[in-house]
Amino acid sequence: MGREAREMEARELRTVGAVTRRKDGLAKVTGTETYASDMELPYMLHARVLRSPYPHARVVSIDTSAAERMGAICITPDDVPDIRYNERQVSVPVKTYRDRTVLPWVVRQVGEGVAAVAARTEALAERAMRAIKVEWEELPAVFDAHKAMADDAPQIYENVLLGDAEFPIEHNVACFRQVSVGDVAVGFEEADLIVEREYQTGRVYHAQMEPKAALCRPLADGGIELWATLQSIHNTRQLLGRIFDLPLSRIRVHRSTIGGAFGSSIQMNTPVAICVALALKARKPVKLVLTREEDMYDHCKYPAEISLKYGVKRDGTIVAGELKTLVDIGAHNIQAYPLLGCMSGWFVSLYRMPHMNFEGTAVYTNKTPACAMQGYGNPDVSFAVESHMDIIAEKLDIDPIELRIKNYVGLGEEFWGQGPTVRSIIRSCGVEEMLRKGAPMIGWDERGRPEDKTGRYRRGIGVGRTFHTSGTGAAMPGEVIDYSTAMVTVNEDGSVDMSTALMCHGGGTLDACAKLVAEEMGVSFDLVGVSPASTTDTGYDVCTHATRGVYCGGGSAVKAAKSAKAVLLDFASRLIEVNPEALQIAPDPVTGEGVIFLEGAADKRITVGEVAKTAQLKGWGTAIAVESHRMVNCPPCFVTNFVEVEVDTWTGEVRVPRAVCAVDAGTVVNPDLAAGQLEGGLCRGIGQALLEDTAYDPVTGEMTCGGMYIDYKLYTAEDMAPVDDVKVFFADTYEPSGPFGAKGIGEAANNAVAAAVMNALQNALGIRFQFIPITPDMILAAIHGWACEGVLPA
Amino acid sequence: MTVNTRVLINDFTYHVPSTLAEALGFLDQYGEDAAVLAGGTDLIIQMKLGRRSPKFLVDVSKLEELKHLEAGEKILIGAGRRYMDVLPFLQGLGRYHGLAEAIDSIGKLQVLSVATVGGNLGNGSPAADTPPPLMTYDASVRVRSAHQERVVPLREFHTGPGAIVLAPNEIIVAVEFDAFPDGRASAFRKLTRVASDISKVTCAVAVERAGETCTHCRIALGAVGPTPLRARSAEAALEGREVDASAVEECARLIVEEISPIDDIRCSEKYRREAAGVLFRDAFASAWERAKC
Amino acid sequence: MLTSCTNAIILTVNGDEHMLVVEPNELLINVLRNELGLTGSKYGCGTGQCGACTVLIDGEPALACVTLAVACDGKEIVTIEGIARPDGGLHPIQEEFLGENAVQCGFCTPGMILMAGDLLKRNPHPTEPEIRHHIKGNICRCTGYNGIVRAIQHAAARMAEPAAADGPDLVKEAR
Structure with a gap:
């Protein structure tokens, strides 16, 4: 769209970009919102899962008789289908590794479930579960990715399925991926300077507020109904159909409000299948809610070891880059193959490189399985690359901001939204604007040099920039499935229903879609309702992940709204005798109801409600449309984070007293919710930089925090910067391929925060930290020159 | 699991x-x-x-016998008193900053409103917040059984991690200490991973001064040994001495030698040693300044 | 008054009196959620670390996940469901949580609102550090807290207006 057209459209936006109250807010502030863990059904039983105390063991026998005598319904590996599955259904089947069953005979991590019970109360279920006797044969275990690849390492799998074919596992390598562009050897030859460094990121826990839950009701026809903590109702239904051999028409998965996700429920999590198996056996509704400690043993973020090498010219032009990564995926391969592809894409799309090589290895260990967490490899790649940019800038004596502006991938250039098979051309870009505008806001030019800083408390300023894909759409099909379906209905009173299987994880995705529909339909936001959704009353939507909610989900909603509007205008044209193409709709300033009118003709006006009601009475039908829509693009939303740190050099404590967060999300649909995404991303990013990790006892294979918040700490309100010292701004951009110019935001919000914090620490102390999280222990070790794991010798 | x-x-x-x-x-x-x-x-x-x-x-939440709050020659705090009652009581007395700061540092209001002084002593944690300041007040614990009442000096109260001198049939009735003479002041500092957390290291100091000379000194630390502990050699080094930077540094050095911290999930032994000295310096500076007035 | 191991207790919850028979080992959070259907109090960690289960007991904030129901016999409990005004209108703190978009996933919101009410009852004009101090026992994973702090600041300002008909005390607001 040309500049003129874009400005005209922006001028005319009524609802998109306005600050509105979220539609689910009332239920949430009154405590009446119903999450899956709050659901209750008559005669419902409560479930508990018997979990392995060993990191690697074979179940020799299970005796459930004592539990059954207590009245509990019990399931063991004998009672579940012998189907190997992958809980994540986003990739095409031939790229999907399947290594788990509902209840396994061989456990590969502490906390893996091998049996489950259902009883009248949770306490009774817990007692019955503890009454089950399991005879275990302990197997050797390995907790380190490097050791796992050694010749003498315990073999965690002999084989898994890739698609439907057997895939042998050697040296515990779950998958390997190499992607190259040009000839990296030639590129490094051309370079004036080569900088090589190692980086490492932590095994962070998602810590979504609501532990995972599932409630399953068996139906008379053998089917099931399910409420659960999910990010995709349709993928869950398809997977349950496959595991339990049920026709999809007999599986109804409801969308439930979710208490935070951050990626933790992209896949159909383990409690879902266990709950379904129990309900099918009990012939009664069964509810399974994980304890926090079970939840922490159920999933974590993919950590990464990264070896990064860039070759640059004297003027700062990057000529070659190579990134090798080793990812410790834990006990199951949930989505390591696409992760590695994405990491290559994040690497390629941050800075222009004529020659590039990427090698990623994903390795099994006997730990909690890793899955996608906000950013999906991008926080790791951005941390390494953005640290590297500062190192290069320092070596070349170039301002770090200028180095970034010189090399960033921007307008008109190719972008890999989801690995090498999902590519698009960047058509909106606010990178330079954010860097130039943000720098003075944080006081970039006054940040000083570390060698000039003295005293106990030292401050430093750092920058990190990043992006994330908006969904995984592309012109051609790739390894990743991406489309959404939406239905828009014009009701007989002029209100509008929007129905979609899209999820809101809290960020306001469904509100954004309702706003886009309101904008397109010409009615007020208040008159657009978000319908409850289940698999039986919505079309397919892949999953609310990959920062695709607004761009892809919204894209389908707008398309459905356009189609419904066309039907409506056709009805209207019959009533007021105006060619439908000449009609417009705008909300009545008082009632908010849509008014259909011909510009300049006072008598050619009729409300949307009148048209819909008349069409009903005359039997013309309903103005309704369903659209299944794939975006042919996946534009990057760019984010830039500036942070200031203050280090107490005596205690090693680090605070972030100030920050500037900027986003280029195209047209901003929900300004205050968008700001909330950036503020939340900042907080989580600081947590990844300075606080959060899960460590394992090398003997027992248990997490040292035991899965408890007593020792897995999260930042509190008191740890964060004052509200006025966290500035958020939006770049002035318009994405031509997006609904009303919008792109995504979600994941981009935290990708660059850790790099910004580490760059600020370098500016404060003159010390470069390359392993995160950096704790006060490590800060002191670095300052005093103590030996400390995770701190490189100076 | x-x-x-x-x-x-x-x-x-x-x-x-x-x-x-x-x-x-x-x-x-x-x-x-x-x-x-x-x-x-x-x-x-x-x-x-x-x-x-x-x-x-x-x-024991209904027992009035555990709810004394008295400020006379002795300050007596009933074991059943909730922190949120004790905090304003101490703040009203206008001194005893160390104990008040320790209680305030617990911070989580939902805990302050139900947790009691007796409970914090009774769980015997070496990282508990109130024992170090109470130790700097030479506090004693009043203990009762059906058969006798005894008064245990707090410095003898803890016997190991999570272990205290209480017999199974005994209960903590109150903690008590002599009212401060004029000029005595105290302070408390702690380090945690996040604002609401178990302490990594704590340090409490109580001092009196005559001009620049320290006439009374008590130093106690938490989470740096199997029990909360007094730093006696450091106290001795400071008492009766003119306070200058080198005296404080010497004292910090003695503290680092006197403690016996361990590595755990919250931080390392080495960190605790370093931080104990820092917390002492900060707590001492604060108490010393307060003692001036 | 419960004096021995009887299991019948009386809880006044949001102004309504309930006689309940409970086991001594039943936690207040589970009695509120499962017996009384008040699911606004959330299980987040079970170890008193996250504040999602915060309720007011006799006017004081407490963690329902580490509280025995039997120990609450005769006490008045207020949950998030009890703080809207008697006419069904929202409490000003709820209004401001909505207006400031302090709510994302919403799972921490009930505990946050109850703590905000407790703060404003004790301290009608809190500074920002006082607000942050008061809610530091409540974890929010979504917002980074800024929206929540702003909402409490605005609620304080709004409740301080002389014209405000809304009392600052959440307990008095209970039905």
Whole structure:
């Protein structure tokens, strides 16, 4: 769209970009919102899962008789289908590794479930579960990715399925991926300077507020109904159909409000299948809610070891880059193959490189399985690359901001939204604007040099920039499935229903879609309702992940709204005798109801409600449309984070007293919710930089925090910067391929925060930290020159 | 994984006596099978984690005998007093900043409003917040059983991690200490991972001064040994001495030698040694400044 | 008054009196959620660390996940469901949580609102550090807290207006 057209459209936006109250807010502030863990059904039983105390063991026998005598319904590996599955259904089947069953005979991590019970109360279920006797044969275990690849390492799998074919596992390598562009050897030859460094990121826990839950009701026809903590109702239904051999028409998965996700429920999590198996056996509704400690043993973020090498010219032009990564995926391969592809894409799309090589290895260990967490490899790649940019800038004596502006991938250039098979051309870009505008806001030019800083408390300023894909759409099909379906209905009173299987994880995705529909339909936001959704009353939507909610989900909603509007205008044209193409709709300033009118003709006006009601009475039908829509693009939303740190050099404590967060999300649909995404991303990013990790006892294979918040700490309100010292701004951009110019935001919000914090620490102390999280222990070790794991010798 | 933080499954009998005598009778009868329930913010968690499984819970929250708050020649704080009662009491007295700061540092209001002074002493944690400042006040713990009352100096109260001198049939009635003479002041500092957390290291200081000379000095630390501990050599080095930077540094050095911290999930032994010296310097500076007025 | 191991207790919850028979080992959070259907109090960690289960007991904030129901016999409990005004209108703190978009996933919101009410009852004009101090026992994973702090600041300002008909005390607001 040309500049003129874009400005005209922006001028005319009524609802998109306005600050509105979220539609689910009332239920949430009154405590009446119903999450899956709050659901209750008559005669419902409560479930508990018997979990392995060993990191690697074979179940020799299970005796459930004592539990059954207590009245509990019990399931063991004998009672579940012998189907190997992958809980994540986003990739095409031939790229999907399947290594788990509902209840396994061989456990590969502490906390893996091998049996489950259902009883009248949770306490009774817990007692019955503890009454089950399991005879275990302990197997050797390995907790380190490097050791796992050694010749003498315990073999965690002999084989898994890739698609439907057997895939042998050697040296515990779950998958390997190499992607190259040009000839990296030639590129490094051309370079004036080569900088090589190692980086490492932590095994962070998602810590979504609501532990995972599932409630399953068996139906008379053998089917099931399910409420659960999910990010995709349709993928869950398809997977349950496959595991339990049920026709999809007999599986109804409801969308439930979710208490935070951050990626933790992209896949159909383990409690879902266990709950379904129990309900099918009990012939009664069964509810399974994980304890926090079970939840922490159920999933974590993919950590990464990264070896990064860039070759640059004297003027700062990057000529070659190579990134090798080793990812410790834990006990199951949930989505390591696409992760590695994405990491290559994040690497390629941050800075222009004529020659590039990427090698990623994903390795099994006997730990909690890793899955996608906000950013999906991008926080790791951005941390390494953005640290590297500062190192290069320092070596070349170039301002770090200028180095970034010189090399960033921007307008008109190719972008890999989801690995090498999902590519698009960047058509909106606010990178330079954010860097130039943000720098003075944080006081970039006054940040000083570390060698000039003295005293106990030292401050430093750092920058990190990043992006994330908006969904995984592309012109051609790739390894990743991406489309959404939406239905828009014009009701007989002029209100509008929007129905979609899209999820809101809290960020306001469904509100954004309702706003886009309101904008397109010409009615007020208040008159657009978000319908409850289940698999039986919505079309397919892949999953609310990959920062695709607004761009892809919204894209389908707008398309459905356009189609419904066309039907409506056709009805209207019959009533007021105006060619439908000449009609417009705008909300009545008082009632908010849509008014259909011909510009300049006072008598050619009729409300949307009148048209819909008349069409009903005359039997013309309903103005309704369903659209299944794939975006042919996946534009990057760019984010830039500036942070200031203050280090107490005596205690090693680090605070972030100030920050500037900027986003280029195209047209901003929900300004205050968008700001909330950036503020939340900042907080989580600081947590990844300075606080959060899960460590394992090398003997027992248990997490040292035991899965408890007593020792897995999260930042509190008191740890964060004052509200006025966290500035958020939006770049002035318009994405031509997006609904009303919008792109995504979600994941981009935290990708660059850790790099910004580490760059600020370098500016404060003159010390470069390359392993995160950096704790006060490590800060002191670095300052005093103590030996400390995770701190490189100076 | 025999832990469940959603439900308590162990069976126990719950007693809520209305007099101390009645409570002590239960403890005498049940011995080690009983546990005293005050605010419950620690005990219930221990039960969920399977670390304690009492058969009898004796809820002491209704016992008026544990709710004294007296400020005379002695300051007496009933063991059943909740932190949120003690904090304004101390703030009203206008001194005893160290103890007030320790209580305030717990911070989590939902805990301050139910947790008690007796509970914090009774769980015997080396990282508990109130013992170090109380030790700098030379506090004593008043302990009762059905048969006797005794007064245990706080410095003899802790016997190891999670272990105290209490017999199973005894209960903490109060903690008491002499009112400060004019000119005495105290301060408390702690380090945690996040604002609401168990301490990594704590340090409390109480001092009196005559000009630049330190005439009384008490230093106590938490989470740097099996019990909260006094830094006696450091105290001795400072008492009667003119306070200057080198005296404080010397003192910090002695503290680092005197403590016996360990590595744990919160931080390393080395970090604790370094931080103990820093916290001492900060706490001392604050108490010293306060003692001037 | 419960004096021995009887299991019948009386809880006044949001102004309504309930006689309940409970086991001594039943936690207040589970009784509120499962017996009384008040699911606004959330299980987040079970170890008193996250504040999602915060309720007011006799006017004071407490963690329902580490509180025995039997120990609450005779006490008045207020949950998030009890703080809207008697006419069904929202409490000013709820209004401001909505207006400031302090709510994302919403799972921490009930505990946050109850703590905000407790703060404003004690301290009608809190500074920002006082607000942050007061809610530091409540974890929010979504917002980074800024929206929540702003909402409490605005609620304080709004409740301080002389014309405000809404009392600052959440307990008095209970039905």
